[in-house]
């Protein structure tokens with residue numbers, strides 16, 4: 528008799544499959560060496576602040592100690608930066624962990640979890656892992672004038688029912704790059720009953736500069752059911768250290784704390800994140816580079832006949848209309864790693880991160 532534990536998995540886990548990392552990056556780095564262009568994971572081509580690296584280095588000397596389980600120092604810096612009380616903040620091993628924790632702590636088989644079609648992949652995963660009923664609301668059409676494939680907030684609000692415990696929004700959204708402005712969010716929040724938490728994932732917040740688009744945090748006081756998540760993985764360039772945070776009503780935070788792993792954020796990451804937050808000049812350089820490089824890359828792609836969707840993020844979604852798999856393979860064979868979107872039901876699209884100028888040129892040169 529062969530043993531297969533997959534048949535023993537609980538109902539929630541039984542229907543899931545493991546994260547698909549795409550290409551084997553360590554093997555690809557060996558194969559392509561310095562000629563690789565890693566444009567598949569929305570990482571920061573300028574890297575972290577030198578001050579964050581120095582803080583990380585210094586913190587390594589304490590590697591034999593457990594980290595501060597409360598992350599008090601980082602929370603204090605965040606609280607000052609965001610003008611909220613520390614009690615309104617929870618730290619995560621990346622914001623991915625916090626998005627999962629929200630569903631785990633607040634939803635179960637008796638509840639619905641609502642999110643947009645083409646919303647960030649973790650939303651569906653979190654709903655499934657908590658055994659909740661997943662409600663994926665159809666996205667806006669691809670020819671929508673301002674938010675192609677974006678969140679249809681009217682339809683999402685209409686999908687919130689008596690059993691809805693959690694709504695996930697991403698603003699801007701990955702992988703579509705789409706966004707909605709603060710006024711649209713305010714109107715949405717007015718329509719959602721207080722027993723449904725609204726989690727707004729602002730992983731790309733630092734990059735945004737569209738008119739009317741600020742942050743959901745503006746509405747935290749009027750709407751205690753609002754949760755805002757952010758990350759140090761994107762604009763702060765610390766994806767490898769895994770730090771994110773959520774801001775919410777103290778009772779939401781206290782509930783999440785019940786299930787949070789005591790030492791979920793390591794000491795090196797805590798130190799680096801606090802230092803990164805303090806380096807405003809570096810963050811400004813990162814955002815300015817991203818803004819100008821994204822505009823340049825989008826124009827170059829358009830000039831070559833490709834359609835890119837509007838973006839407030841550090842990536843572009845390329846709409847090829849036809850199946851994108853052959854182009855993805857073509858690019859990969861030339862050391863250019865981009866993200867195929869078949870898993871999202873967008874087999875005609877590729878997601879391309881804004882890399883360094885050298886990487887972006889390699890992409891353009893590799894195009895057929």
Ligand SMILES: *Cc1c(COP(=O)(O)O)cnc(C)c1O
Nearest residue numbers: 621622623647701730758760771
């Ligand atoms: C990258 C990303 C995250 C953040 O992931 P971390 O776990 O913090 O690295 C969260 N939400 C969206 C929409 C993202 O694109």
